[in-house]
Amino acid sequence: xxxxxxxxxxxxxxxxxxxxxxxxxxxxxxxxxxxxxxxxxxxxxxxxxxxxxxxxxxxxxxxxxxx
Numbered sequence: 881x882x883x884x885x886x887x888x889x890x891x892x893x894x895x896x897x898x899x900x901x902x903x904x905x906x907x908x909x910x911x912x913x914x915x916x917x918x919x920x921x922x923x924x925x926x927x928x929x930x931x932x933x934x935x936x937x938x939x940x941x942x943x944x945x946x947x
Contacts, residue, residue: 881911900937913937919945 881887886902889895903911915936922932929946936942 882906882909884909915942918942922946 881899881903884902884906886906887899890898890902900913903913915938918927918932918936919942921927922929932946933939933942
């Protein structure tokens with residue numbers, strides 16, 4: 881995550897639940913969500929599927945992406 885104006889504003893206004901959507905929107909700036917990083921670790925063989933699902937922010941969605 882890069883601390884851009886949108887992220888700063890959300891932190892100031894205690895809207896941290898919206899930060900993940902900004903991270904996804906700002907992928908062109910190099911931002912990567914936790915779940916995307918976990919999925920990349922799984923795809924590269926560095927972790928197993930159980931670990932990916934266990935540590936994902938959205939476990940149900942991670943299971944779908946893995947299968």
